[in-house]
Amino acid sequence: MSSLTASELAAALAARAAAVIPGGVNSGQRRVPGLEELVITATSGATFTDAEGRVYTDYHAAFGPPLLGHNDPDVDAAVAATGRSVDLMGVGVTPVEIELAERLVEAVPSVEKVLLTATGTEATFHALRVARTVTGRRHVIKFQGCYHGWHDAVAMNVISPAEKVGSKDPLSAGILPEVLDATIVVPFNDADAVERALSEHDVAAIILEPIPHNIGAVLPVPGFLERLRSLATEHGTVLVFDEVITGFRHGLGGYQAVCGVTPDLTTLGKAMANGWPVSALGGKAELMDLFSTTPGRPAFFAGTFNGHPATTAAALATVEKLRREPVHEHVFRLGERARTGLEALYARLGVPAVVSGFGSVFVTYFLEGPVVSYDDLLRNDVDLFVGYRRELMREGIFELPLNLKRSHVSYAHTDDDVDRLLEATEVAVTRYLGTRA
Numbered sequence: 332m333s334s335l336t337a338s339e340l341a342a343a344l345a346a347r348a349a350a351v352i353p354g355g356v357n358s359g360q361r362r363v364p365g366l367e368e369l370v371i372t373a374t375s376g377a378t379f380t381d382a383e384g385r386v387y388t389d390y391h392a393a394f395g396p397p398l399l400g401h402n403d404p405d406v407d408a409a410v411a412a413t414g415r416s417v418d419l420m421g422v423g424v425t426p427v428e429i430e431l432a433e434r435l436v437e438a439v440p441s442v443e444k445v446l447l448t449a450t451g452t453e454a455t456f457h458a459l460r461v462a463r464t465v466t467g468r469r470h471v472i473k474f475q476g477c478y479h480g481w482h483d484a485v486a487m488n489v490i491s492p493a494e495k496v497g498s499k500d501p502l503s504a505g506i507l508p509e510v511l512d513a514t515i516v517v518p519f520n521d522a523d524a525v526e527r528a529l530s531e532h533d534v535a536a537i538i539l540e541p542i543p544h545n546i547g548a549v550l551p552v553p554g555f556l557e558r559l560r561s562l563a564t565e566h567g568t569v570l571v572f573d574e575v576i577t578g579f580r581h582g583l584g585g586y587q588a589v590c591g592v593t594p595d596l597t598t599l600g601k602a603m604a605n606g607w608p609v610s611a612l613g614g615k616a617e618l619m620d621l622f623s624t625t626p627g628r629p630a631f632f633a634g635t636f637n638g639h640p641a642t643t644a645a646a647l648a649t650v651e652k653l654r655r656e657p658v659h660e661h662v663f664r665l666g667e668r669a670r671t672g673l674e675a676l677y678a679r680l681g682v683p684a685v686v687s688g689f690g691s692v693f694v695t696y697f698l699e700g701p702v703v704s705y706d707d708l709l710r711n712d713v714d715l716f717v718g719y720r721r722e723l724m725r726e727g728i729f730e731l732p733l734n735l736k737r738s739h740v741s742y743a744h745t746d747d748d749v750d751r752l753l754e755a756t757e758v759a760v761t762r763y764l765g766t767r768a
């Protein structure tokens with residue numbers, strides 16, 4: 332019998348996946364053109380290994396969770412230890428849930444009380460449900476370019492084609508038109524548009540990523556978040572910061588602790604447990620106490636896996652490590668080095684580029700700045716954005732080759748990694764531009 336080569340083995344695995352998993356992947360966001368045969372067999376620190384045995388330095392980071400690096404030993408040990416002593420009971424509460432909630436209340440300015448669930452989507456779903464409960468109102472405001480998960484009220488207008496900007500751009504079929512109608516989409520950084528929407532409609536909630544990282548990193552202009560805060564207060568609307576990406580990654584207190592604007596509700600997820608499935612919804616006690624976890628209260632809240640002890644232990648271990656070790660100092664420093672290095676590189680190459688980001692996050696848009704709203708990103712040179720990232724893979728570096736996707740450094744990345752990133756980016760961009768000269 333002839334033995335298969337590594338690449339034949341990888342192709343065979345991908346074919347098996349495609350035969351029994353629709354599209355061969357378990358999330359629509361993992362189906363990346365050109366990477367149909369990518370099968371991952373291992374992760375470690377700042378790297379992952381594919382089924383062909385190739386090792387990549389990972390800047391995709393699963394869309395953000397492994398802030399400490401993949402397979403962090405402290406987090407994984409906490410999961411194993413807790414898993415040995417207590418697993419899911421589905422009644423009452425466990426000490427680890429209490430301890431995590433206490434840590435979150437201490438760290439995140441808006442969080443007076445907090446509920447745990449498993450995914451960011453669940454957290455934003457419940458945020459909007461309780462906002463509608465307390466206000467008795469129908470509409471919610473979201474921003475073009477922000478993503479808050481896959482539920483019907485928010486699954487729209489993320490990376491929209493130019494012709495869809497300004498109208499509803501649902502991510503999916505099967506959403507009731509009434510639900511689409513009840514979500515008002517406005518441009519990010521346009522507080523006047525928010526004010527108009529608030530005066531024309533009965534708005535229960537304004538939900539936003541304080542930095543829209545689902546389109547890279549569009550930074551809020553000075554005063555924008557402050558103005559949203561005062562408009563929400565003035566109109567009796569619930570202000571929700573979706574900090575599923577920015578929480579933990581930009582600081583233990585989330586971006587709200589950095590910018591000094593305190594929302595009514597906050598959603599957390601992703602980096603919260605360094606890759607284990609945990610999310611949270613927290614905020615003002617008067618809102619959080621409306622959930623049915625308090626008997627007789629009107630906003631139903633449930634979930635078989637909510638507060639799972641092992642994954643909650645992962646979150647607690649992550650929080651403790653963020654407090655104990657200079658994680659943010661490290662990732663902020665490397666992020667800054669990457670951004671300034673890339674800026675210098677593109678200036679030297681004469682390639683029009685805007686390098687953006689915050690803390691550990693960086694992204695290069697290939698366009699003339701400034702970048703203030705999603706409309707500006709329609710000028711991005713998509714082919715170059717995706718093309719150089721495919722070339723980067725040949726250099727052993729992985730930045731997701733999809734338009735507008737951000738990259739992340741973790742605590743496991745090193746200065747050498749950033750040096751290699753800069754060298755490899757120069758090679759990849761130059762080679763890609765050569766192919767279309």
Ligand code: PLP
Nearest residue numbers: 450451452478479480573575576
């Ligand atoms: N909110 C934001 C800002 C996100 O980026 C995401 C996922 O990418 C979500 C919510 C949904 O989280 P999940 O995929 O865990 O349901």
